Amino acid sequence: MSRKRKAESGEVLKIGNKTISLEGYLTKKPKTATSTPSTSTSDNNTPVPSTENETITKDPREFKPSRPLTGDPSLFATRRALPLYLYQDRIRSILSKKDVLVLVGETGSGKSTQVPQFLYQERWCQRRRVKVKTKVLDKEGNEVLEEGGKAKTREETVNVGGVIAITQPRRVAATTLAGRVAKECGTPLDTSGRGTGFKGRGPKGKDGKGSKGGKEGEEWDEENDVVEEMGKNNGGDEEVIEENGNEKKDRKDQEKGLVGYSVRFDHRVPPGTKIKYVTEGMLLQELLRDPHLRQYSAIIVDEIHERSVDVDLLSGFLKQIVTGDKAGRGGIPLKVVVMSATAQVERIKKFFSSDDSLKKGTSGEEVEYLEIEGRQFPVEVIYEPKPVPDIQEALLKTVFKIHTQEPLSDKHGKKDILCFLTGQEEIEAAQRLIEEFAETLDPKVPKVKVFPLFGQLSMEAQHEAFQPIKHPFTRKIVLATNIAETSVTVPGVRYVVDCGKAKVKQYRPRLGMESLLAKPISKSSAIQRTGRAGREGPGKCFRLYTADTFATLPKTDLPEILRTDVLGAVLTMKARGIDDVLSFPLMDRPELEAVENALVHLHVLGALGDDGRITDTGRKMVLFPVTAPYARVLLAAADPRYDCLLEAIDIISCITAGDDIFMQVRSEEDKEAVDVYRKELQRREGDLITYLNTMQRFVSTPSADRGTFCKQRRINVRNMRQALNIRKQLRSLSVKNKMLDAESLMPDAEVTYQPVSPETAERILKAFLKGFAMKTAVLAPDASYVTAHGKHVVAIHPSSSLHGVKREAIMFLEHVYTQKNYAKKVSAIQAGWIAEALAA
DNA sequence: GAGCACTGC
Known part of the structure; x- marks a missing residue:
């Protein structure tokens, strides 16, 4: 399995005795240096010229919006108070002239909820019927050529535009924002009685609003036991109403619902939807069947500063549409609004400009930029005078300095403490130290109550950290991982203690493995943590490092695409028609070696042929919402040689349902009791067959007993529910792709549990080897x-x-x-x- | 003897 590369040319890759030609897709060298990731983020340190910043006076008389608010009048006051309210004419005017707007606005500016409402009635946002030329494709998806070598085309009449999509990195954000905006528009989304049966990561969504669906706690919820039929609610997308602006039509639209959302397992797109909140992955998936995003007049990319792999890929595709010839959209431009909480403006502006403008030296003129102030209270930052030798000791000192010297509350409310640490181990050690030390305090000093907060905690335990403390004369101290930086908002926090580090996953292409180690955070991450102290009133942030150390921190975090295996990213590009993956526009390019490894790996998996183009197998693989190796396993399992698709689906569902479905057991006595039950599930073949056994035992357990089943074995109910959703989705996709006969599927209630035979187990493991x-x-x-x-x-x-x-x-x-x-x-x-x- | 955080028609 050794891999050799021809030293003198990058055009051929050798795997064992096979040679893959790279011609046609490794044609260009990347424009930026790729030797080290840091060079590709070189403009991190370029200061943004102040002339660029649009400064707008905030005189309401001068900038009173020309249009009255519409929708639910009871929410007008709140909306008028948002910083963004005064900018609506400016935003509309910019987008009537330009196709790309970069909007920088801090948390609380209202950009995620207000911008789409400013735009959906614009003239350019109406749906239109246009003629387009489409390339004729053969069964394999390849272009059919006319004599003379030109691609054969045919003319079609299609609808273009009418809908605005707003992308979000997380499901909870997409669904809660949609709910909020629907309410503001006066067309509330009725989400009651929807049994998706599982909820978001935390008791509080990103914006501090509760997430929905499912009930709190770790109990198995029988009402939500039945998972929703896939695809039932996503039929509305195509039925966009012809828009002509008269009042009657408007009212009709309101009845039907202006706002919708679409995330995995949960689609709510009422007919007439003009504003659609989606996850980034969902829009990438839509790109697969509609490369020109014809349904949309505008795409609003929110939270681009988080720089997920998905948002980076999406940005590349959007750039191609925006700067391309627009023939696929009948000449109608797609407007793009890129929204970020931190200013990396130059970089984003340059990225969305056409390459021609770069050559002419007029970089960024097609792209407008607007910065909006946030609504944050001031936070005082306090550094350590010199480096601390022991983080636990420094934390303890700081926490009790705050506790003994600062008031418990003020006119803004509680003044609780939020500490950022790297992981569970550090958090648990700190909790012990703080609790021990608190015992020694004078009874006249207020009490403290410590709450750990990290992803692996049960829902109940996480929820506790969000509750206001019941006992009087007590201060809440939350010890959290990065989870409190972006995913959840802890209310009541006015003091932040920041250890300056976080655990980050980094892929090592040379070793083909990833590492998870504590590393110094970036400046922008430190600022984000600091901001958590100023949500409800003026606050203080204690950084457990020196001001000099802060100055040495990198400006931003390394984007995910430079930290992960690009296998999935490369397959995503290939499946969407990008043959030359190295010249695909990306804000940050992965190292050449990482891309080459991915190409070789995809070839080994059979997703790419010797010519480097996507194969039939590769095209089938991308239809499944799992990583490429798992998709390969599913295809192998459907092969009569292995014949174990249902079993493979059961296993993959368990494994890809977030963190392990088996929770860790903390106390020794619990462990003993739990192990009795868990041992029954374990198989000598190892973890995969153990997962299979667990899923099969679970589904054959009557609904009423499933709660007990999970409790006895300490199975994470949230993840188990997610696993059931994935199982259902993979089964229905397998039927759709003719890998599974719908008739052969028995309802789970009718299946009696029987452990798989060693022979079947062998076939299953061999099918997994096809991917691994x-x-x-x-x-x-x-x-x-x-x-x-x-x-x-x-x-x-x-x-x-x-x-x-x-x-x-x-x-x-x-x-x-x-x-x-x-x-x-x-x-x-x-x-x-x-x-x-x-x-x- | 050990586990940063997200996510996919």
């Missing part, structure tokens, strides 16, 4: 496991049922460097199966 042959290791004479690919020593992670067990060979689905080089999700295999899986 690269992630295998063989037992060496010294009793360590050595990877087949790269010859690294790996240890089996303690969370695996095979931890401490020696087998001939193993397959693992995850490979993470933390304390050690760990293999996770491990199965026992035979060494001979590896070669078998690699042979076509």
Whole structure:
């Protein structure tokens, strides 16, 4: 499995004895240096010229909006108070002339809710019927050529525009924002009685509004037990009403609903929807069937500063549409509003300008920029005078300095403390220290109550951190990971203590594995943490590092695309018609080596052919909302040779449902009791067959007993529900793609549990090897496991049922460097199966 | 003997 690359040319890749030609898709060298990730973010340090900043006086007489608000009058006052209110004419006027607007606005400016409402009645936002020329494609999706080599086209009449999409990085944000805006528009989304049965990550959504669906706590909710039928509610997208601006029509639209949302497992797009909140991934998925985004007049990309892989890819596709010839949209431009909480304006402006303007030296003139002040209270920042040797000690000192010297509350409310730490271990150690020290305090000093807050905690435990404290004379201290930086808002916080570090996942292309280590945070992350103290009143932020250290921090975080395996990103591009992935416009380009590794890996998986183009297999793979190796497993499992698709779906559902469905057990006594039940589920074949066993046992358990089933085995109900949703989605996609016969599916209630035979287990593991042959290791004479690919020593992670067990060979689905080089999700295999899986 | 945070028709 060794890989050799021709040193002198980048045009050919060799894998074993195979040669893949890179011609046609590795034609161009990237424009920016790719040797180190940091060089590609070089304009981080370029100060933004102040002349660029649109400064607008805030005299309401001068900028009184020319149009009255519409919608629910009871919400007018709140909307008028938003900083953004005064900018609506300006925003409308900019977008009537230009196609791209970069809008920088801090949290609380109202940009996510107000901007689409300013725009949806604009003339350019109406749906139109136009003639377009479409390329004729053959069955495989390749262009049909006319004589002379030109692509064959045919003329069609299509609808273009009418809808504004607003993208969000998270589901909760998309659904809560849609709910809020629908209410403001006077066309509330009725979300009652919708049994999607699971909720967002935290008790509070991003903007401090409660998330919805499902009830609080970890109990299995029988009412929500039945998951919603896929695709039932997403039929409204195509029925956009012809818009001609008369009042009667407007009223009709209001009855039908102006606002909708579309996130995985949950679609609410009423007929007549003009404003649609979507997750970034959802819009990428839409791009697969509609490359010109014809349904939309505008795309608003919100929270672009978070720089997920999805938003980076989306930006690339949007740039192509905006700066392209627009023939696919019948000449109608697509307007793009890019919204960010932090100013990386130059970079974004340059990115969305056409390359021609760069050559002419008129960079960015097609792109307008507007900055809007936020609504934050001032926060005083206090640094350590010199570097602290021990973070726990520094934390303890600072927390009790605040506690003993600062008031418990003021006219703005409670004055609680939020501490940012790196992980669970650090949080638990700090909790013990603080609680011990609090015992020694004078009884005249107020009491403290400590709440840990990290993702792996149960819903109930997370919820506690959000509740106002009941006891009088007590201060709340929340010890949180990064979860409190973007995902949730803890109310009542007026003091922030920031340790200056966070655990970040980083992919190492050379090793083919990822690491999870604590690293210094960026300036913008530090500022974000500080801001958490100023949501409800003036606050203070204690940074447990020096001002000099702050000055050395990188300006922004490394975007995710430079930190993860680009396998998925490359396949996403290939499937959307990008043959030359290296010349695809990206704000930050991954290292060449990372892209090459991804291409080779995709070739091994059979998603790319020897010519580097996407194969039939690759095209089938992208239809499934799982990573490429899992998609490959599904295709293999549907093959009569392996014939285990339902089993593979059960396993993949469990594994991709967020964090492990098995929660960790904290106390020793609990552990003993839980292990009795868990042991029953475990199989000697390893973790995969254990997951299968768990899912099969779960679905054959009567609804009424499922709560007990989960409780006894400490199964995370939220993740289990997610697993059921994924299972349902993968099953229905398999039927749709003719890999599964709908008739053969039995309702779960009618299936009696029977453990899989060792023969079936073998077929399942062999099907998984089709996606994970690269992630295998063989037992060496010294009793360590050595990877087949790269010859690294790996240890089996303690969370695996095979931890401490020696087998001939193993397959693992995850490979993470933390304390050690760990293999996770491990199965026992035979060494001979590896070669078998690699042979076509 | 160990687990930053998100997400996908």
